Amino acid sequence: MDLSPEDSLRLNVLLHQGLQALRVDESRMVVYALTERGEAKVPLNSNCRDEQYIRNVKSLLSSHSLGSPGGYPVYLKRWTRMGQAKDDSLDQLLVLGEEEAVVAVVHAPGLTDELARRAWWCMPTSDNARRMLEKEAVVKGEMGPILSEFLIEHLPFEEDALAMIDSVKASLQFGLITDEQKQSLWAKAKMKGAYFVGFLQAMPDDLPGDAPANINHENFKEKLNDLIEKGNKPAKLLIKILSASGQNYLNAIDASLKRPSDQNVVISLFMTIENYFKDICPGFENRRDIDLIKDEAQEKCSQCDEQLAEVKTILPEAELYLNAMMILSGYCEELTFPVFGQTDAIGSVMRKRIKHLTDPMKEQTKILRS
Incomplete structure (x- = not known):
């Protein structure tokens, strides 16, 4: 089933506006886009079941970006997290509206600071921040301090000990946080022993x-x-x-x-x-x-x-x-x-x-x- 005429027109116009990244809010039925001109959004007007309509939207996005309506193989989660995405197609994955495609970009060895900015706009999660801070280009780029600040702010809400260790380790990389932030983390480690392990690993x-x-x-x-x-x-x-x-x-x-x-x-x-x-x-x-x-x-x-x-x-x-x-x-x-x-x-x-x-x-x- 095709998209409604108004959605088809708006999305096709959007796809030719210097699109950098895209996410689909399936609950609100809205497509959000990051373009060279700034942010934009397209409310969807479904003409069938919402679930089917979202698939139709993603099929259009995939056809434009990858040349095939099949979309990203979201079931290949282990493959995605092993950093197997090709470096020369990372920008294309960010306009598919698939979270798993964003994760593939985040784990890719060839992630750049600019692609990290786009991926972060698509999916700002602690795990993505930790994975991106494993890349030297991100640590030394403009996104490094932004991601580390996010991890520090969300540390009190982490429940998994390994996540705490990884967040502390990622944030303590040279030049990402101030001495005051470092001392604050060290003081909090007395109550959260996992922080000490992060310190031991990082510095x-x-x-x-x-x-x-x-x-x-x-x-x-x-x-x-x-x-x-x-x-x-x-x-x-x-x-x-x-x-x-x-x-x-x-x-x-x-x-x-x-x-x-x-x-x-x-x-x-x-x-x-x-x-x-x-x-x-x-x-x-x-x-x-x-x-x-x-x-x-x-x-x-x-x-x-x-x-x-x-x-x-x-x-x-x-x-x-x-x-x-x-x-x-x-x-x-x-x-x-x-x-x-x-x-x-x-x-x-x-x-x-x-x-x-x-x-x-x-x-x-x-x-x-x-």
Whole structure:
């Protein structure tokens, strides 16, 4: 069935007005458009069932943009979210009136700052903001501060812990928010432990805090300077964790362990710590038992690889620090499987169930601060 004559005329005129983006309000039966001249809208006058009429409208839009009335394959959600949309057709997807097409643009690696502006006009959601802030062109463009400000404003309304972590991480990218906003987020993290994980992921070497460097930092740095210049990774990591920024990192780990809200926060924290300390250890054979990890860490420190042996030769007194770093590098998602695979507990009950994992972590951070 064709569109009503007045709608057909208005939409065809609209499609030739330098159209940049378009959205369809199916409940109000209105087409909104973003053009080179500004915003416009076309109220729809259906001549059949609204659902069928909307399909007819989208068929017209698709025929104009893609050359086919078939429209965007909205059922391919997994494909859409894997960033498979072709970069040279992203602008065309934004004028189809399909939310899933907008999501495809948001996830596309070739997203530009201008396309982000249009996509944001089409569908301003927190998830879209997070995905767009994964693109360097957006972070460094005009949309970066706009998206980060939106995420910060909507953080109090986020219920999903992973969404909180991602929002904080996305917003903390260099230059997007002010120091005052950063300090405000840090203060709120005392009540929302997930925020701490976002900080640990986004700015591990520049966290808020006034912790002094470890008392051995300068001495060790002087002795290991030649190894560091040669690119010795364990030496660099040791000096980093003993520095003021490293001590702030350890304090943030302890803060995040006080009240983790759910299992996703714990898993994200463990994976973040694993990534931070990865240069000390190539990996563990046993990844589901903290006692086995501690034993294996001790063995790896005794029978160490070439780079670690160089550090121990120059600084035998640093072995306790190296062992603590080795154990922390063993914290990973698999370590939680024996507990989280048998319970969906959250809050205080969950914290009691993982005490055998968090207590050893606190022990290692204490060693690295001593």
